[in-house]
Amino acid sequence: MSSLAQHPEGGMLLRYLDGELPGRKARQIERHLEACWQCRTEIEALQATVADCMRYRKNVLRPLLPEPPSAWRDLSRGFAEIDAQQAAPRFAPGWLKWGMAAAAAMVAVSAVVYQLGFTPSVRAASLLHKAVAAAERQPAAPHEIRIRTMGQTLLRTVDRRHGEPALPVALAARFEAAHYDVSNPLSPRSFATWREGLSGRHDEVTTVADPESPSQNCYRIETVADAGDIASATLMLRSSDFAPVESMFQFRDRDWVEFSDITGSPVRSNDSPVAVNPETPLRPAVPSRSAAAAPRPAASVTDELQVLSALHQIGADLGDQLEIKIAGDRVAVNGVAIPPARQRQIQNALAGLPRVALQFSDPSTEAALHEPQEPLPPAAAVPRAVPPDAGIQLRLEQQLGGQSELERFSSRILDLNDSAMSRVYALRSLALRFPAAGESALTAADRATLHQMARQHLAALASQVNTMQHALDPVLQAVGASTAAQHAAAPTDDWQSSAEEVFRTSRRVEVLLSDLLGVASTATPSASLPSDLFNALAELQASIDRCRNQVAR
Amino acid sequence: MSAYSIGEQFVGILRQDRTGSPLQELVSQLFTEAREDVYRYLLTLGLHPPRAQEAVQEVFLRLYASLKKGEQIQNPRAWIFRVAHNHGLKIRARQHNEEPFDPALEARLSAPAETAEHVLLERERMQAFHQAVESLSEQQKRCLFLRMEGMRYPEIGAALGISPSAVGEFLRRAMVRLRKVRDE
Numbered sequence: 114m115s116s117l118a119q120h121p122e123g124g125m126l127l128r129y130l131d132g133e134l135p136g137r138k139a140r141q142i143e144r145h146l147e148a149c150w151q152c153r154t155e156i157e158a159l160q161a162t163v164a165d166c167m168r169y170r171k172n173v174l175r176p177l178l179p180e181p182p183s184a185w186r187d188l189s190r191g192f193a194e195i196d197a198q199q200a201a202p203r204f205a206p207g208w209l210k211w212g213m214a215a216a217a218a219m220v221a222v223s224a225v226v227y228q229l230g231f232t233p234s235v236r237a238a239s240l241l242h243k244a245v246a247a248a249e250r251q252p253a254a255p256h257e258i259r260i261r262t263m264g265q266t267l268l269r270t271v272d273r274r275h276g277e278p279a280l281p282v283a284l285a286a287r288f289e290a291a292h293y294d295v296s297n298p299l300s301p302r303s304f305a306t307w308r309e310g311l312s313g314r315h316d317e318v319t320t321v322a323d324p325e326s327p328s329q330n331c332y333r334i335e336t337v338a339d340a341g342d343i344a345s346a347t348l349m350l351r352s353s354d355f356a357p358v359e360s361m362f363q364f365r366d367r368d369w370v371e372f373s374d375i376t377g378s379p380v381r382s383n384d385s386p387v388a389v390n391p392e393t394p395l396r397p398a399v400p401s402r403s404a405a406a407a408p409r410p411a412a413s414v415t416d417e418l419q420v421l422s423a424l425h426q427i428g429a430d431l432g433d434q435l436e437i438k439i440a441g442d443r444v445a446v447n448g449v450a451i452p453p454a455r456q457r458q459i460q461n462a463l464a465g466l467p468r469v470a471l472q473f474s475d476p477s478t479e480a481a482l483h484e485p486q487e488p489l490p491p492a493a494a495v496p497r498a499v500p501p502d503a504g505i506q507l508r509l510e511q512q513l514g515g516q517s518e519l520e521r522f523s524s525r526i527l528d529l530n531d532s533a534m535s536r537v538y539a540l541r542s543l544a545l546r547f548p549a550a551g552e553s554a555l556t557a558a559d560r561a562t563l564h565q566m567a568r569q570h571l572a573a574l575a576s577q578v579n580t581m582q583h584a585l586d587p588v589l590q591a592v593g594a595s596t597a598a599q600h601a602a603a604p605t606d607d608w609q610s611s612a613e614e615v616f617r618t619s620r621r622v623e624v625l626l627s628d629l630l631g632v633a634s635t636a637t638p639s640a641s642l643p644s645d646l647f648n649a650l651a652e653l654q655a656s657i658d659r660c661r662n663q664v665a666r
Numbered sequence: 667m668s669a670y671s672i673g674e675q676f677v678g679i680l681r682q683d684r685t686g687s688p689l690q691e692l693v694s695q696l697f698t699e700a701r702e703d704v705y706r707y708l709l710t711l712g713l714h715p716p717r718a719q720e721a722v723q724e725v726f727l728r729l730y731a732s733l734k735k736g737e738q739i740q741n742p743r744a745w746i747f748r749v750a751h752n753h754g755l756k757i758r759a760r761q762h763n764e765e766p767f768d769p770a771l772e773a774r775l776s777a778p779a780e781t782a783e784h785v786l787l788e789r790e791r792m793q794a795f796h797q798a799v800e801s802l803s804e805q806q807k808r809c810l811f812l813r814m815e816g817m818r819y820p821e822i823g824a825a826l827g828i829s830p831s832a833v834g835e836f837l838r839r840a841m842v843r844l845r846k847v848r849d850e
Contacts, residue, residue: 165847172788181715185697185719192690
């Protein structure tokens with residue numbers, strides 16, 4: 114870039130202004146700017162546009178967007194609830210839907226409870242009391258109940274005038290042994306009686322959308338029992354009339370059953386969105402789903418896996434903005450900012466699948482994600498204003514044989530890291546979408562499909578990391594890297610936990626790489642950087658191996 | 667101390683004490699400083715004001731819960747926006763039978779006002795700028811709004827699930843379009 118004719122390309126100047134270029138590249142641009150009036154003018158125009166943006170934020174967004182409708186609340190009560198909840202151990206996550214939803218709801222529950230102004234226990238008791246009274250006021254009309262268990266879905270009619278519903282014998286026996294009156298599985302009174310009989314319990318009350326009519330809310334009461342056959346039970350009451358719409362039970366052995374009132378509604382969707390669902394947010398393109406284990410009335414996990422697999426075949430799980438979720442009898446695939454050519458590929462890939470609703474939004478999209486891009490630094494930690502210690506870069510430069518060699522080396526490594534991170538994110542998305550606890554509910558074929566995708570990601574990842582190690586290790590050793598004793602990795606029970614470990618380790622590699630190549634910095638002292646990166650790469654490879662072994666099991 | 671600078675102190679305190687009130691104080695402080703920004707961001711995402719406000723409070727409580735559990739969060743502001751973005755999308759997805767919130771900024775910007783000429787000129791400029799912002803693709807807008815909140819490319823990438831290079835590309839395209847307003 115020493116020649117004036119070679120002006121920085123594309124968004125290089127914006128990246129430069131934003132401090133997103135590696136130190137070396139930034140210094141090149143600086144040198145170019147000293148000599149080039151044209152690019153200096155460009156920089157000024159960019160700065161002016163940046164200033165426009167900030168004026169827009171200050172003069173339009175701030176004053177013209179509506180103020181919050183109510184005063185901000187003090188968070189201290191929410192903090193106290195969280196402190197209390199974290200201090201009290203909860204049941205081990207077992208059954209996918211409730212386990213995850215309950216664990217996930219822990220934090221946000223406090224906000225809801227705070228708004229309601231009561232402790233969860235008082236709130237639960239109060240709601241149940243109202244529901245019992247409301248149920249007794251209701252005429253004894255028959256109700257259609259859908260029963261879901263791990264292995265089957267049944268429909269039964271509950272009619273108080275004609276005795277108990279014909280539950281499967283084994284199921285009825287389970288409830289009997291647990292001292293739960295299941296003559297009406299949705300009865301608030303049964304729930305309240307069971308709850309009051311518990312020696313130790315923990316309640317949570319949240320507000321969720323009614324699974325049948327999402328515009329309406331339901332109270333969701335979840336009671337976790339310290340002892341007894343039923344580990345936890347959940348009852349959902351329609352907030353308008355306290356009518357029970359769904360009850361769910363998890364037994365200690367992780368078996369579960371769900372009852373839904375489907376009177377007048379042939380299909381009550383199972384995937385009721387929990388209004389407070391604080392699971393760790395991830396890549397929005399592939400959101401995690403907390404109800405994978407439960408069978409679905411229409412589109413199933415099998416359909417979902419077929420869609421995921423078809424998209425995986427064309428690499429659409431490696432960065433395309435696709436949201437995939439089960440919506441009624443379809444697997445909805447929503448693409449955002451997908452260029453037309455790529456849209457056609459995705460359409461073709463999904464063409465053979467019957468239950469897909471494919472939609473692309475943002476028709477004005479530009480092919481940003483698929484245009485050839487100049488090699489750029491990958492994800493990194495918070496970039497710092499001060500460039501990293503030049504000593505390490507000088508040593509690297511000497512080792513590699515000059516500045517241009519180091520440039521090439523950096524670009525290659527960063528490209529490899531970008532590709533590897535795409536795999537890591539895709540693998541993690543799968544792990545979150547299909548947690549270990551829900552795998553037993555998948556059919557063998559579904560499990561095979563899932564594992565095959567995970568294996569393919571892991572194989573590609575292992576190869577990419579291996580290539581990075583081959584390129585980096587000799588250089589790192591030459592600049593002083595020494596092998597440290599590997600930290601003993603915490604044993605994991607399943608490939609999903611190992612995938613999370615792969616994610617954590619790969620992020621560490623990414624941050625260290627960014628430091629080494631001058632993109633960003635953490636608090637890592639530069640003297641230990643070569644060793645840290647060397648060892649982090651070895652740990653990453655080891656974590657990939659562990660995960661591969663577990664998927665293969 | 668601004669919300670932009672709070673991160674380092676956060677990590678420092680966390681290393682010392684995860685259980686005491688300093689953590690609550692810091693989350694409260696960040697809440698006070700950043701809640702309006704997060705709230706407005708959620709409005710731009712299409713959340714209705716009451717839901718946006720509720721979501722903001724929830725996000726900060728989640729931050730507290732995560733920190734209490736020992737999660738290492740280098741930049742809490744970036745974390746908050748990432749969580750708010752994802753949580754906001756989920757809330758918006760649940761509002762499928764409801765129109766996304768439209769703040770009708772254009773109408774407000776074009777409302778007649780008796781003000782000095784230079785103010786009117788600026789207002790006209792901002793109106794044109796707003797139209798240009800509205801014409802951006804959804805991803806360009808998200809990148810731009812998050813960048814305006816001080817997020818770095820990797821942080822924006824983490825929130826939107828795209829690579830930092832793609833963030834750079836979206837931002838470049840956004841800036842090209844917005845610059846035209848000034849040039850016209």
